[in-house]
Amino acid sequence: MADVRLPPGIKGIHVLPADHHDGPWDSIIVPPGTKERLLGTAILVLRHGRALRSVSGPPHGLVVLSGPPGTGKTTLCQGVAQAAATVVARRGATTFVEVDPHAFPSEMLGESQRGVRRLFTETLPELAARRPHTVVLVDEVEALAVRRRTASFETNPVDVHRATDAVLAGLDALRAACPHVLLLTTTNFTAAVDEAFLSRADLVLELDLPDEEVLARIIGSSLTELATLWPALRHLADDPALHAKLAGRCAGFDGRRARKLVLASVARHPELAEDPARLTAEDLLAAVEAAAGLSTVAGSR
Ligand SMILES: Nc1ncnc2c1ncn2[C@@H]1O[C@H](COP(=O)(O)OP(=O)(O)OP(=O)(O)O)[C@@H](O)[C@H]1O
Ligand SMILES: [Mg+2]
Incomplete structure (x- = not known):
């Protein structure tokens, strides 16, 4: 079910589990162990994210799927959202939120930074308050968390750097406020994603071309x-x-x-x-x- 009016920067909101979201998980064929690790990480964050706040090195609730185009990254994210929502369904429904990474235009100085901050500190926490579980998908995350070290100041507006800083600050703020929210991200190009973002990931799954x-x-x-x-x-x-x-x-x-x-x-x-x-x-x-x-x-x- 998609909401008609969507908050800024959000391109889809669904309530899971829902029968018509069955399919993606089974349709993707990956080497043994891949789906188990993904689903395990998702369940741990959704089910125990709050409790794990007390341990040293708690999860960030962040998963990065990287790999060449057409290797099933987006489909796996959609699939794991439904699979995890099914596992935790006894404790309530899951909101599946799709972020539009291109909604934060870096050419508008200051604008993307504000947009990113609002996404992590207002929009996502507000959406997370709706239901007991929340899974957020940021497809093509390199558009949002550009690696600052290699983004030169000549070719990339200063704003890109600031937006990446805002993503990192936003991630930390979201984890503090909503440790039970799972953030799934995909990229074709891990080398373009900021190291500090990658180091926050609880799981980085590299999907290769199928053998x-x-x-x-x-x-x-x-x-x-x-x-x-x-x-x-x-x-x-x-x-x-x-x-x-x-x-x-x-x-x-x-x-x-x-x-x-x-x-x-x-x-x-x-x-x-x-x-x-x-x-x-x-x-x-x-x-x-x-x-x-x-x-x-x-x-x-
Ligand atoms: N490992 C796989 N097993 C089965 N089907 C696959 C696999 N990888 C891709 N596909 C098929 O390819 C389609 C496209 O996959 P998907 O959009 O998830 O790839 P992607 O990695 O997100 O690609 P892109 O980087 O271009 O966004 C899927 O609908 C699926 O049918
Ligand atoms: Mg994709």
Whole structure:
């Protein structure tokens, strides 16, 4: 459920758990242990953040997911919000807040700093007061917490530096006021994110491009989804050797490209698009050859 009027800097507010938010968590295939660490950190902060204030080195409630485009960072954040909300649901609902990092334009001197301060000291604490649990997502956090050491004063307005300082001060203020709020952040580019921000993170998860085994599972899962719509495709979904063969030919693909492969193979011919139940292993292999060929061309430019 999205609120109609959103506070400044916020692009979405949802109440979790909600059935229609099931899906993202299971759809992302990552190496063993990754989801467990993410979910464990989320539950610890949501469930025990207040109590842990008394220990030395309490959690900051901050998670950073970094990795190349299309590796499932945003989807995992959406998924873990729902998964953690489900675990803590007995104690009340969770507000899932999506921050718009581009709502704080750095070219407006002083403006972004004020906006960032208001976000952490007013908007987020006010939203956190609504329900027992709160998860905040800041996608593309490098837009907000630019690494000050490498942001030169010639190319970056002084305001960028001040905004990053404001983010750090804001994080500390938010942790002091709301130690049970979980802040999930993503970035394509850890090197652009301020070190002091990273050092506050309770968990920095580096997501790599999927290896062959993960690619095969992504392709298998996409075919299984298609087979629920067109049961005649079940034999393709149940053919791990085919998935492995396809995966072997799309080395270097990110998860998004691998997911798109199955639909791309259907879309290559109007008659297949009309009746996807006619999809064959040969169509899939032809589509992967074409897609891999495209990446060779792109790579040789
Ligand atoms: N590891 C994966 N397993 C399964 N599907 C994946 C995986 N990675 C990406 N995908 C697919 O790619 C789509 C895009 O993923 P998502 O937007 O979460 O990536 P991202 O890392 O946030 O990318 P960007 O950096 O471009 O924002 C997802 O909807 C998902 O279907
Ligand atoms: Mg993303």
